[in-house]
Amino acid sequence: MTNTLHRYGDSKTLRNDFIVFAIPCRGYNDKDSVPKLREFLRMAVKYRPVNIGDGSKGGMYRPSTKLNPLAHWKRKTQPDVGEVVEKVSNPTTVAAVFDNKDSFHGMLLSGLVSGE
Numbered sequence: 001m002t003n004t005l006h007r008y009g010d011s012k013t014l015r016n017d018f019i020v021f022a023i024p025c026r027g028y029n030d031k032d033s034v035p036k037l038r039e040f041l042r043m044a045v046k047y048r049p050v051n052i053g054d055g056s057k058g059g060m061y062r063p064s065t066k067l068n069p070l071a072h073w074k075r076k077t078q079p080d081v082g083e084v085v086e087k088v089s090n091p092t093t094v095a096a097v098f099d100n101k102d103s104f105h106g107m108l109l110s111g112l113v114s115g116e
Contacts, residue, residue: 016100016101018097018099018100020095020098022037022093024037024092026091037094040094040111041094043111045085047106048103049096049103052081052085052095052097054087054088054095056092060079060081060084
């Protein structure tokens with residue numbers, strides 16, 4: 001498992017995980033940071049991360065309070081990345097995990113170009 005957002009697999013499948021964090025600093029730049037953290041995640045989504053999330057609410061693959069023995073047949077399997085982005089509601093750590101260098105570099109370069 002990687003240290004971020006609980007990706008599971010053997011060492012070969014996780015070898016090329018690239019993780020990008022955005023962390024506001026309490027008392028320095030955390031005021032009004034929620035819109036910036038959401039924008040960070042929106043930028044990440046454009047480059048097809050394998051997971052995104054925040055330290056308060058978790059990643060794209062979230063547990064449900066409605067789970068029961070029959071839930072596996074009715075549970076939606078596609079994560080709602082928009083929900084993950086919009087649920088960021090307080091200054092927290094957000095992260096995006098990429099499984100290839102091209103997506104990782106694209107995300108980093110888009111942040112440099114946009115000035116984020």
